[in-house]
Amino acid sequence: MANTENERTPLLTGDNNSSTLLPPPYSTTGTNGSSSGDVATLPIGTDELPPPYTPTAQGGIPMINCKVCQAIISLEGKQHLFVVKCSVCGEATPIRAAPPGKKYIRCPCNLLLVCRSGATKILCPKETCKRVITLPGPTDNVASLTRYKCGYCTQIFVIHSVVKFARCPHCRKWSCVGQNYARTRGHIYLIVGLLILAAAVGITIGTIEAASTTGGIYVAWTGGFVIGVCFIIRAIILYCIKVSYPFQASLNA
Incomplete structure (x- = not known):
């Protein structure tokens, strides 16, 4: 032909x-x-x-x-x-x-x-x-797309369904999509932060007498407490992130 x-x-x-x-x-x-x-x-x-x-x-x-x-x-x-x-x-x-x-x-x-x-x-x-x-x-x-309702401003936006976090184009705030992944990650940061603080307290108690003769021990104390507090602050931020739930069934772009 x-x-x-x-x-x-x-x-x-x-x-x-x-x-x-x-x-x-x-x-x-x-x-x-x-x-x-x-x-x-x-x-x-x-x-x-x-x-x-x-x-x-x-x-x-x-x-x-x-x-x-x-x-x-x-x-x-x-x-x-x-x-x-x-x-x-x-x-x-x-x-x-x-x-x-x-x-x-x-x-x-x-x-x-x-x-x-x-x-x-x-x-x-x-x-x-x-x-x-x-x-x-x-x-x-063809990318699978899903419509979500923002957990902050309640506006509808469309994103790829494979992501865990997304920024709403209306209020510009980050939120979890579908599930509260931020809470799970917050648990990890909180546990790690508490362990670091506990280790810092133990080091402080164990070296309190040697600190009077060795000034570098104070730096170790400060570093341990600062790192532990930073992890806990990060956990608090993650706990405050809201969840954006699917608005309706997945759409194909």
């Missing part, structure tokens, strides 16, 4: 850059010929996007940097193309967004590929590579 033939046309054919450039061949599933190749898993956010144009004086020639070697590429007479070829490394760099329903992916071998937006596996057509590239599914890029 016509669409299949277009998808199997390379992005760059020879040195002719003046014609419209189409995507290279790709496969949405592994093939028998690719079983011996490497498997590359690309992290979320690996879509190859066109780089920004380099600012030039009025009437100047627009230029961009190659996404592989960072060499300067002139766009004179090429702005109607989807990609341009770097004269230094020979790799393609996109200058326009991918066609509707497609996205750019750059193989670890630096070859620029075009595949369907929903593709999860593509095969690099380069003879020396033949990697099977595994892409994250569309749901992997």
Whole structure:
């Protein structure tokens, strides 16, 4: 079919850059010929996007940097193309967004590929590579969001559901989200602070006679009491943090 033939046309054919450039061949599933190749898993956010144009004086020639070697590429007479070829490394760099329903992916071998937006596996057509590239599914890029009611100003705000503390954009105050994590952390600070104070008291009692001849002992006393008090103050602050509870069921952004 016509669409299949277009998808199997390379992005760059020879040195002719003046014609419209189409995507290279790709496969949405592994093939028998690719079983011996490497498997590359690309992290979320690996879509190859066109780089920004380099600012030039009025009437100047627009230029961009190659996404592989960072060499300067002139766009004179090429702005109607989807990609341009770097004269230094020979790799393609996109200058326009991918066609509707497609996205750019750059193989670890630096070859620029075009595949369907929903593709999860593509095969690099380069003879020396033949990697099977595994892409994250569309749901992997969707962040789970939850609406919370601020424990201070009662306003509604939206945050990622995986965080434990969040700042309300309305009152700018920090609060726990969902559960009182601050109270648990406050218990830890309080226990540690009391242990440090107890140790400081024990050291003070045990060295009170030696302190008259060794002035450095007073520094140890002071340091122990100051650290213990700081931990207790931190525990009190954590105890005062309010909780923001979910306002309704989790939403997908």
